Amino acid sequence: MGEGRWADKGRRGLLATVFLLGMPVFAEEPLSEGGEGTSATAEEKPGLRVVPFGRVYARVSADEREQYTRSLSIPSARVGLAASLSHVEAEVSADLSSKSLLKDAFVRVADGKKRLRLYGGQFKAPFLARELESSWRLPVMRRGLVADYLGDTHKLGGRRLGLMGEVSLKQAWKLKVSGGVFQGAKDEDTGVRASEDAALRVSVRPFKVLTVGASTYLTQAFQGVRNHAVAADAALRLGGLEVTGEYVNGRLSAGPFDAQLGLASYTLPLGTEGWAVQPVAGAEMLRLLGPLKARGYAFVGGFNVLYSEHFKAQLQAEHALRPGDEAPGFEYSLQLATRF
Template identity: 30%
Template sequence: MRPLPHRGPMGRGVLLIALLVLGRPASAQDTEAPRASDTATEAPEPAAPGSGAEAPEPTSREPEALVLSTNFGDVQLGGRINVRETIEQPQGGIWAGELTLPAARLEATYRWKKRLRAVVEFDVRGEVKDAFIWLKLGQGFATRAGRFKVPLSLIELESATRLPVVRRGLLRDVLDDALGLSGRLPGAQVEWKCPGCLGNVRLLSGVWQTQDPDSKVALERGLGLMPALRGTWELGSVELGASGLLQPAGASPGGDQRSWLAELDVRHTLALGSGALRTWAEALTGRAALIGGTGKMLMGRVVTGWRLGGADRGKAYVEPFLMLSAMDPDLDRPDDLLWEGAAGLNAGQWNRWRVQTQFEVRKASSGTPPVLEALEESLASRRAVLVQLEVGF
């Protein structure tokens, strides 16, 4: 393992904030709410089925976040810090470790009545994560513009603080790092929620801009515009979803070929005593210009965690979890399968802080496309152990 860096001013600041948050009284937090900046499709509590009432706009921060009220609206402040030790062994290599700060974020949300929101989430290392404006139009319609997540993969859209895993693994490396078809991009979308439907029915449609390394896209390439759409139906503890994305030839870094993906997914929560069994599953198919080949690719991922305790915010809990991922980059090409298995355990105070451990095994077949093996984080076979402290405030 490489030696740990000297703890400078930034390290002392992170430690101080963590201690302050860990020492907050349990009564400060008592409800669970999704973070709007971490998912482009988070859903508030729906109106009663058949009531015809319109559901409120998405909630961006937990109720206990610092709120600054003015005559022109409210500003909510919050954030989170993750400190992670990663120890990896590539196939044929040696174990090596690295202490990192994968997230150190501050978020500010401006709200005016129930019609307008402006969200900025900033990583203290100098990167803007989310920056968008959400405007309620009426009749169930709303619009969003700025930088936010492309509504493709359910597990990629889900907030990192709500998933049990330390990192999303193989499919994150492929969809985001390799292909640039998920994650946060500049774009605009129209949202619609059916006010009179059974359950919570939502439709999203928008365009996002593919970016070159210099953050500019030639006009002759159609500005790199990439359309996507998503529909979800939430009924009780089950949510079903479907997504589609098209990257036209002019918007693809792969040249004169186009990329497309289609996805089906499901999310389910089963209450078990004072805890819950939470499961996310998705399957994707399509063709990616960067990977090449003649056949379609097929990908799938399942994440499940059994939370014991933590029925209310701030309550102690433990949560063992599993994640399985697999990818066939080209169904016409033999011996190119990639798969990954991960298992781990979370422990802490629900929705306040947690210590996470995760063990991963990744296997890549001999026919894996070179573009995937050439990634910065490489999709080659490896083993890894991760330990992470996550604190939200």
Template identity: 35%
Template sequence: MTRVIVIVAVAMSCLPAAALAWEQGGLRLRGRLQTRFEVEREREGSWSSGFRLRRARFDARFMPSEQARLVLELDGAEVLELGGPEAAGVELKDAYGRYEVRDAFRVQVGRFKKPFSRLKMSSSWELPVPVRGLLNRHAVGGTSHGGFGGRDIGLMIFGRMKGLARLRYYVGAFGGDGLFEGRRESHKDFVARLQVRPFKGLRVAVDATHKLYHDLEGRTRTANLFGADARLRFRGFTLLLEGAYGDNVDAGPGRVLWGVHAIASYRFGPWDGWALTPAAMVESFDPDAGIAGGRALRFCGAVNLDVGEIFRLILFAESSF
């Protein structure tokens, strides 16, 4: 399959001038919009095209003190795109509270992203390639029993150390009800992540998720996914490497999957207030390592043009085999 996509993203503050004191008092309101025009070539050779409203986000952050914050993020893209009785309503993305005892000990509770996969933990608005890939789609972001990463309801303890190679740690327990996302199931995930910065510009991390879930016959099953990622930055160049190996809960007990990908990008400013970022991604994903012929290979390329701080134009193309 081959796709060519043009994406326009707009992000802006929703605070009027008269309300700037609210921001200084700890309140921030923000709106972001991302629309795209897609041209897609199917395997049988036919072409299709059309506009899509990919994201329509509104988020609010309130910090009553330096140690505490409350965050709420909503997405109305599905309502605006579908409209009428088919619209599913505004989607809740994030809703959590955080309290910082000190840099080395912070507590977060509510609905938010699990600490697994740098690519998934990064905001989609900051990605140089506007897709997270097959590993995220089929394992990290979601399965029929919830994603090994992605958003869920739970409790997380995390922090950072100034010494010890700038160690960051994350430990969380999540037990969101599948009905929240339209699935008639429940699961519990226990997630841990360790990250270090050996030197300026390089960050390396390992993470793991242990999942408890119920199969169709009501039996309790367990599954694990282990991952690692690294990000190297040097001047305008950024290289992101990531991979994971573990159980494929959709295929059944004893079935395993693996995936690896790399993203390279270079950001430079051709004119004052403008930035150009060409990027490329290559990935390989095997949803069932025990069966031959299931491996997928995917190539993606993108050119990002940022105008000021609120407008981005992206030309994106991909091909998979």
């Protein structure tokens, strides 16, 4: 996902000898973290391979809208197992800090060259680049008000039970096409689950430093499409600089909407092996354009201190008008995170 040289070098130095919290360091990214999984390479012996992984985030924040009352939380305490054979991979993970304990539980089957893949189980639908990015890779603590409003409030995307196919063609600008059918959202009042949703994402990498993509999500796709959204995104990674942007529009139960998201960070290695600092700044805008007109926005800035791929400390400030807020306000947060 566009790691800098400092991360690659730090990871290689830690894999053989470092133990974190009494457990061996996890060498590869699990699928749910945006990686390519744990499949054996051509040099490795075939056979079943099982690898544990996990992460913990601890956060303290003070929000102007709550008279700066300090809030202590564990927003994520994820543990999981990734298993693989030559053409089959499986992953299951749980978040001990969440009301919905199970997060990902799926199987992925691939052909020999891994150009064709089939997913089945519970995993993220291929919609909205900000939502698909691993929370560890994101330089900000939260995915933001746009992802929260579309996913949590209006149930567009996120983790769903589903079946998805994927085509990857490295020789064609690293073209990747992912599309699938997913379980519909459950009505909170009646408890009745809606008919199936559908999602599609296409991305290409025309240059080594540039990735562009587009995605769409349709609720009740086979019964007239109740809500829908279309997004276009781009990511520029040039040395330590990473800039991402995304535009989204569509229709929700509240009417038509549009949204824009932008995020920039710069990873600056320090003299000590594996350490780096990372200033970050971002902005979001969300507008409801129908009879019920409303808007929300957020500006975030701060810096992160990173150690290899296994620890980070984040200090950030956000000025936002979120959906439902009567007035904008500031929030200051400090987060410590580690993973294995």
